[in-house]
Amino acid sequence: MELTPNISLAEYSTLRVGGTAKGLFVVEREEDVAVALKEAAQLGARAVIIGDGSNSYFGDGAHDDxxxxxxxxxxxxxxxxxxEGKVLTAGAGEEWDAVVTRAAEEGLWGVESLAGIPGTVGAAPIQNIGAYGTEVGDIIEAVEVYDRKKDEIRGIPARLCAFGYRSSIFNMTERDRYVIIRVRFWLHKKLRRQLPKEVVIPEGSEATPAEIGRQIRLIRAAKLPDPHESPNCGSFFKNPVVTTVRAKELLVAFPEMPQFPASDGVKLSAAWLIERAGFKGKSWGNVSVSTKHALVLETNGKASAAEVTQAVDEIRDGVQALFSIELAPEPNFFS
Ligand SMILES: Cc1cc2nc3c(=O)[nH]c(=O)nc-3n(C[C@H](O)[C@H](O)[C@H](O)COP(=O)(O)OP(=O)(O)OC[C@H]3O[C@@H](n4cnc5c(N)ncnc54)[C@H](O)[C@@H]3O)c2cc1C
Known part of the structure; x- marks a missing residue:
């Protein structure tokens, strides 16, 4: 495993934002995780773990550290x-969608609603990826990690991962402690939950994981800009959760505001708030809010992190001024 020196960070973010870094290690074997971390430390550099960069972007300038x-x-x-069912163990560097495809080929249920989400298997538990009523934490049996604190490889069962809405121990209490090496998914022979309301199964035909996955991919392609054509990292803000009292007050002022029940209150649509605050389609130089989806920030591939920050600040200020709600960004920013 060799260090590739002087890399462009923008190439490792689907938002295509970032300056340069000291170098890159590509880890293909679990024993090389510790080696890469130690070599980075010996070179006096901080190590940032990356998958496909579809939920990450980087600061401008030279990051020699x-x-x-x-x-x-x-x-x-x-x-x-x-x-019951089967356990699928997937390496951290596999594409997430390869898990969905493999499950569909085997006729196994559990991951079909998460079809078409970009990124790697190793990143999926970090923010507990979710879509169409399923979160990956629902079907994870255990996560195999390299523990940087104890210098050992071990398994963490799902019940100890504290999976929540776009959160887990990996991005909250134990941030930066674990490098995910593999994930074990528990897949089922029978459908265990309601189908997403967005899919249509014609009368007389049977729903299969492959068919649900196919329809979800089509719905997503129609709704979301493709990062290969318009660099983006998906939803830029999390959907805010407010108390039921606050939700009622908001409904009085904005009767058409979409609201959804959540385990810890009422979930609001960040896309609706941003669109209502007048930001859909707005541009800041090389950065703009997608005309397809108000939750997505796009670049033209030439944007600076400073431009992204300006857009983010203006959107957050605008939403705060109109609704008194604070939006929290979803992607990881490495400055
Ligand atoms: C068009 C589009 C649509 C999207 N739709 C959704 C969606 O519907 N639902 C959703 O939840 N997300 C969505 N996302 C966000 C993104 O796909 C997910 O967050 C995905 O899990 C990121 O994977 P990645 O490999 O690109 O992660 P990266 O951006 O490379 O990394 C994300 C974070 O995880 C850390 N990390 C990565 N790999 C590891 C590892 N092996 N061990 C430890 N830490 C690691 C990184 O340090 C970083 O903090 C979307 C993104 C795009 C571009």
Whole structure:
């Protein structure tokens, strides 16, 4: 494993934003995780773990103190679960959608609603990726990690991962402690939940994981800009959760405001707030709010992090001024 020196960080973010870094290690074997981390430390650099960069962007300028560690550990292995269904173990460097495709090929349920989400397997538990009523934490059995604190590889069962809305121990209480090496998914022979309301199964035909995945991918392609055409990192803000009292007050002032029940209050649509505050389609030089989806910030591939920050600040200020609600960004920013 060799260090590739002087890399362009923008190439490792689907938003295409970032200056340069000291170098890059590509990790293909679990034993190389510790080696890469130690070498980065010896070179006096901080190590940032990266997958496909579809939820990350970087600061402008030269980061001579930063080394990227790109997770490329492969492998998709299926074995029977002692309880029911099958357990699929996937390497951190596999594409997330490869898990969805493999499950569909085997006729197994659990991940079909998460079809088409960009990124790697290793990043999926970090913010507990979710879409169409499913979160990945719902079907994770355990996460295999390298523990930087204890210098050991071990498994963490899902119940200890504290999965919540776009959160887990990996981006909250134990941020930066663990490098995810593999994830074990528990997949089922039968559908265990309601189908997403967006999919249509014609009368007389049977729903299959492959068909649900196919429809979800089509819905997503129609709704979201493709990062290969318009660089973006998906939803730029989390949907805010407010108390039921506050939700009622907001409904009085804005009767058409969409609201959804959440375990800890009422979830609002950040896209609706941003659109209502007048930002859909607005541009700041090389950065703009997508005309397709108000939650997505796009660049033209030439944007600076400073321009992104300006857009983010203006959107947050505008939403705060109109609704007294604070928006929290979803992507990870490495300055
Ligand atoms: C068009 C588009 C649509 C999207 N739709 C959705 C959606 O519907 N739902 C959703 O939840 N997200 C969505 N996202 C966000 C993104 O796809 C997910 O967050 C995805 O999990 C990021 O994977 P990645 O490999 O690109 O992560 P990266 O951006 O490379 O990394 C994300 C974070 O995880 C850390 N990390 C990455 N790999 C590891 C590892 N192996 N061990 C430890 N830490 C690691 C990084 O340090 C960083 O903090 C979307 C993004 C795009 C561009």
């Amino acid at each position: 930063l080394i990227l560690i790109r997770m490329a550990i492969k492998g998709l292995e299926l074995r029977p679960s002692p309880i």
